Amino acid sequence: MLTKFIRYSLLACSLVLMLPACDKKQIDGQTMLIPKPDKTVFYEGAIQLNQGVKISSDQAFTSESQLLSGYIKNSGFLIAKTAENDIVLQIDKAMKPNSYDLEINQQVVVLKFGDNSGLKYGIQTLRQLLFFAAEGNKTIQNQHISDAPNYTYRGMHLDVARHFMPVDFIKKYIDMMAMLKMNYFHWHLVDDQGWRIEIKKYPKLTEVGSKRKETLTGHGGVKPFEYDGIPHEGFYTQEEIKEIVAYATQRGITIIPEIEMPGHARAAIAAYPELGVTGEKIEVWKRWGVSPYIYNVDESTFEFLEDVVDEVAQLFPGKYIHIGGDEAVKDQWKASPRIQQRMKDLGVKDEAALQSYFIKRIADYLRTKGKTIVGWDEILEGGAPEDAVVTFWRSWVKPSPALEAAKHGHKIIYTPASLCYFDHYQTTLKDSIEPMAIGGCTPVDSLYIKNPVKNNLPAELKNMVWGAQGNVWTEYMKTPDHVEHMVMPRMAALSEVLWTDKQHQNFQNFKRRFKFFAKWLEANNINYAKYIFEDN
Secondary structure, eight states: OHHHHHHHHHHHHHHHHHSOOTTOOEEOOOOOOSSOOSEEEEEEEEEEOTTOEEEEOOGGGHHHHHHHHHHHHHTTOOBOTTOSEEEEEEEOTTSOTTOEEEEEETTEEEEEESSHHHHHHHHHHHHHHHHHHHHTTSEEEEEEEEEOOSSSEEEEEEEOSSSOOOHHHHHHHHHHHHHTTOOEEEEEOEETTEEOBOOTTOTHHHHTTTEESOOBOTTOOSSSOOBOOOOEEOOBOHHHHHHHHHHHHHTTOEEEEEEEESSSOHHHHHHOGGGBSSOOOOOOOOSOSOOSOOBOOOHHHHHHHHHHHHHHHHHOOSSEEEEEOOSOOOHHHHHOHHHHHHHHHHTOOSHHHHHHHHHHHHHHHHHHTTOEEEEEGGGGTTOOOTTOEEEEOOTTOSSOHHHHHHHTTOOEEEOOHHHHBTTEESSTTHHHHSOOOSEEEOOHHHHHHHOTTOOOSOGGGGGGEEEEEEBOOOTTOOSHHHHHHHHTTHHHHHHHHHHSOGGGOOHHHHHHHHHHHHHHHHHTTOOOOGGGGTTO
């Protein structure tokens, strides 16, 4: 292995020496890439790709080389051992983690990187450049790109509990994220309206909990409620989840699964009524909103949740598991003599403290599995576990949950509902051209210009901001086609806000580049909202 590494290193060095040195003539040019790189310098000349390319890399990066090879072929170019053009993948441990450096000059492309993450991001840059070359004259302009992300956490969320999405679409969603250098996929697998993950020890979770008889039609604001009469069901087997995790990992994306507790538990309680407070037999919920059904706090319920965590932890190798913690209606706890007695036995003063006990107990168990909890900002009520990551969404609450989280030493993922909920309408012309959405309006320019990570924290707490994510709740998104329409171009805008340094962000420039990026969306049958930039 050492001999092979030396051989590849010497090859990379020799190819770098082939590049013209200081006599390269710099020319004016503008990048077409999204997200916009930190620094791009263009030079005269271009690399011609119609004769094919070959990839040179150490064996340690075989997976990444295979990924790049697939992108090259998908763009219509040849991979050939005798090709005139080389793409050299070369690690440089002096570079910072997540960074990459791309040099394109005549017949050689040298991609240097600080670690595997940097390599994956550089490959995604090449992927865009290859696509643009294939769409044009089969050349890539000589240039030098130096690049690294502005925020560590750059995420997208997808709710598959309200409407199940097929495996092929989950991969497509991950692929969109990878193209935009996003690195965390928050997968909302469980809610009142459906349980979507196979748990082998508790088969009724999917036999019963993954199915609902019908679904609310319209916004359902007026009784009597109307339903569509169409059964809805679906779940992911553990083998399918392993396949999706491997797919995401190769593309540099960590999946954070969400298993809701103590509220949003109706699908689980429908499967196993003894998990609830009342013990009554109920259905998987057919409506939207917040169901009053909540887990009880019996020892047997914690045993159930620990068993679930055992299987989830085995499936997802990442460090984090999201446990929800939001919108837990506590009326059933308050009305139950059994729960009230349990609170006295535990020495907790009120229901907020009981939720805190619940979440801390799950967090303690997750630690034994090498995992850390993530929760919506309601987990702060009553006190959150010390190591918990807080997903900040309630931007209207005062004092700000983000500030409270930072004060208590919690890392924060910004996802304010006002800017990061992609189930909102995208234009004020919603009544005439947009499909049904939950409400609100979050235009792409508002998301880009206002920036969801508008960090108003005191200077000493700013380092608690981990990054941000876009949330996709699917009450009104029945199909992958509809999801795509709601996330694009907002996903692209969010990726740039999180990747690109603020001084290099410009919305008018982003709009110009998105028109090029839209060609990739169309080529990959991604149903973006085409009318967003039509008048600009």
